Amino acid sequence: MAKQANSTSKFFALLIGIDCYLPNTLPGGSSYKSLQGCVRDINHVEAFLKNNLQVPPGQIIKLTASHSDNSKQPKEPLEQLPTYENIVAKFKELSELAQPQDQVYIHYSGHGGRATTIYPELKGKNGVDETLVPTDIGNSEARYLRDLELAKILQNMVDKGLIVTVVLDSCHSGGATRGGVDDSDIRGLNSDAVDTTSRPTDSLVASADELIQTWQKLTGEQKNTRNLTASSGWLPEPKGYVLLAACRDNEYAYEYAFNGKERNGALTYWLLDSLQKLGNEVTYKTIHDRILAKVNSQFERQIPMLQGEGSRVVFSGQSTSSQSAVIVKKVDLPKNRVLLQAGEAQGVRKGAEFAIYQLGTTDFTQNHKRVALAKIVEVLAEESWAEVTAIFEQKNTNVDNYRTTRDTSSNPVRSISAVTSPQPQDTLRLYTPPATPTQAIIEDGAPALLLSPGVKLVRKVRLLPPEEHQQALGINPQEALAAVKAAKAKVEGNGWVEFLSFDEKSDEPVTYQVSVNAQGEYEILDAGGEPIINLRPTLKVGDPDAAASVVNRLVHLSKYHATLQLDNNDPLSPLAGKLKVELCTAGENRELKPINAPGNVPTLDVDEYAFLRIRNESNQVLNITVLAIQPDWSIAQLHPGGAAAFEPLDPGKEKAIRFQTSLPEGYKQGADVLKVFATIGATNFRSLELPALDKPRKGTQATRATNPLEELLAAVASEQPPNRNINAAAYPSEKWTTEQVKLVVKM
Structure with a gap:
């Protein structure tokens, strides 16, 4: 059972639910159909806030449009309807009521839409605005609440010091080919429609200049692209608040009769269910994990998104770190x-x-x-x-x-x-x-x-005694290497490495070698016998825990290189060659100039700005994640930031990510690799993150897979193929790809 997390602050809520959409027909013949579960969503959220969080009724603001006997008019009076004017007025009222450190919860259930942008100087003449759709949008004088306006409203709240949570249980009007699910409705248009209706361009939120300036600040001043938003497609990556969105911008938000009788939005239903089950002493990331599992397992075309401060404890201003899983x-x-x-x-x-x-x-x-x-x-x-x-x-x-x-005879489960x-x-x-x-x-x-890891991912490590003339005085290298081998059992993650003695043969190649140098220090060498650089500090034989530290470093290096080498080598994949990645600098007129020509590893100075340009040349929406693989042997997600796991990139579109170069403390030069992953489905690469060498690792990480094309060809060509069905259309290698670029950073 949840409880109010912070008794010293007040809790305010704005709840908006729209079932009844007044008659409307957009250019092209599409329309926003009335819905059945949005007002019910809002009523259930209101009951939760009152009963579970003890929020006083006077601190909950509602706007709803319910069905009435008159199908052309909602049953609520005009002042309670979610029109554009009322929505903006209630946002302002909420912002005035709440004081710094108060909790503000915003929940919208209804249609989302897309309209021709009224900010062409920002988004280009063919740009679109993501919108929340008021109940009276059928009136050509009615206005959408546009993405720039919502971003400004939320930024004003953050600037005031309010602790903000936003839930949008709606979908966008465009994107993928649409199709229903039995006994469910979609909260959005049933086509790739963009409303081109000529509507008023003035805003009740702020002037156009203020809205554009806020948007540019939030998006790093990028212009002339629709891909200014993060993973949900609604807003730039939130800073200072949490956003839970029902789906990505190319997907549906479904409403469904989960109890067999009454419809609810899938996001709202499982959000409330998760809060009841987990309470509000967990993070939004934990809540989102359960919502994602529940929703996506039932609706393949709906992937709920979490953006912003995912580490924040629910209904609290406090954050807590958590391990990726x-x-x-x-x-x-x-x-x-x-x-x-x-x-x-x-x-x-x-x-x-x-x-x-x-x-x-x-x-x-x-x-x-x-x-x-x-x-x-x-x-x-x-x-x-x-x-x-x-x-x-x-x-x-x-x-x-x-x-x-299973029993020891490997009989079936009993x-x-x-x-x-x-x-x-x-x-x-x-x-x-x-x-x-x-x-x-x-x-x-x-x-x-x-x-x-799987057996084939185990890294072979040869224990290599030095030549007699290279041995340190007073140190027995055989005993020193035996100490490393003995320490393996005590090191977490030791399954990544398997030691071979000097004369032991192996059917698999050796990846690393461990020896003792003339200074009496442990050395880790590559397969060719060259010392691996930047392994700091040195580990003296005989120092406490030195042998265990060697094993820890080997495990860390194995994880690091597994991610670095991770690739999809299937040339028959429809995504092969469709992900274009370039390193660029800003040239004249702010045009991006590529600097990583084939065969060239560019060198940049510390604190220099550069851009990673990513282009989707496939015919599908690709989910983009960028990992920074760094010279201190760390791996971190560079993009997107916050809680988002990826950012969708539309076919034929490109994204430029600005970054600033740096070096770990004490380094004069280092090589960075920016590794870009693109997937068709929802996924998360944070489990591949690693801290710097010799820092505590937060659990084991995912590892490299075998070549999918080799597995497929071996199965087809075998005289006795494995007993499994091979469906080329569904083979995993067709659904992801990766590219990477390398740069050198120097002082």
Whole structure:
């Protein structure tokens, strides 16, 4: 049960729900159809705020348009209808009532739309404005609430010091080919329509100059492109507030009768359900993970988006750090498996093992919150199916005390069965035989952490004694290397490396070598025997924990290089060559000038500004994520910022990301790699992030997958092909691609 998080601040809400849209026909014949669940959404949110958060009725502002016996007129009086004028007036009223550090919650349920921009100097003559659609939009004198206006309203609230949360349970009018789902309605137009109706251009929010200046400030002064928004497509990446949007700008927001009777918006329904289940002492990221799993498993064309301060605790101004993890998207009880939101694009491979935690867990050092183990059995582009292989006894916090689901003879599962009492379809309850009355629960949205990579990802490391003339006095190199081998068992993530002695043969190539130099220091060498640079500080043989530090560094390097080498080498993929990435500097007239010609690694000075230009030359919307792979052996997500996992990029469009170069402390020069991932489906690459070398790693990371084309060709050419169906149209390599550029930064 949720409770008001901060009793010292007040809580204000603006709730807008529109079921009844007055008759309207847009150019081209499309129209905004009336809906059924938007006002119900608002009423349920209002009840939650009053009953669970004890928000006084006087601090909740509502605008609704409900159906009445007269189909051409809502039942509410004019002053309570969500017209443009009333919406803007209530936003202003809300901003005046709330004082610094007060909570402000905004929830909109209704249609979203697109209209010809009234800011061509900003978006170009063919640009469009994303809009919220008032109930009376059928009147040509009626105005949309446009994206620039909403951005200005929210920025004013942030500037005042208000703690703002925005929920938009609506979709856009354009984007993908539209199609309904049985027994569901779409909150948007059913075509790629843009309203070209000539409407008033004056704003009740601010002057056009103020709106444009605010937008340029929020978007880094980029012009003449529609791709100024972040992952939801509504607004620039939020700074100072949280935005939950029902879907991306090329998708639907559905409303559906979840209880078999009354319709609700999918985002609103699962938001309230998650708040009831998890309470409000978790982060928005945790809430969003569960919403995403619930919604996307039912509606493939709806991916709820989280932007802004995802680490903020719900209904609070406080933030908390959390470790990246993969989420459970779906539980398949009959087949004893779970669908994880990570696949080939994240380097997951068949055989990888994950630990699944209790729903809402953010601290993965709490081993007692592990509920199950699962092993990957089928890898897709951005998802993977994993078989549940073990469950943990919740009465015992010792993580090693678990019961396997298979016996030692590898017979089919026999120690897992469903609880006989009825359970929701999205919950998998497993239990050990009656003698052990332990239950473990896997739920949609639960976090899963990678425990070990697949076998082929293990890095071979040769322990290489130095030549006699290179040995340090007073140090036995064999004993020093034996200490490294012995320390392996104590280092978390040690499954990434496998040690070979000097004379031991291997069918797989050696990646690293470990030796002791003439100064009595451990050295990590590459396969050719060259010392790997920037491994700081030096590790003296005999120093406390030096041997364990060597193993830690090897694990870190293995993860780093796995991400660096991650690639989709399938030349038959429809995305092959469709992602264009360039490093640029600003030339005359602010035009971007490419500097990474083939064979050229550009060199930039510290604190110099440059641009990463990304172009989508495919015929599909691509979700873009950029990782910065840095010389201190760290990996961080460069774009998008905040809580967003990716930014959609429309076909034929490009995006320029400005960045400033830097070097780690003490470095005179270093090489950076900017790695751009593009996927068709929703995915998240934050699990690939790494801190700088020798800093505590937050759990294991996803790893590189095998070449999908090689696997496909081997299966087709084999005399005895594997017992599986190969569908070229659905092969994972067709749904993601990656490109990277390298630059050198110097003092």
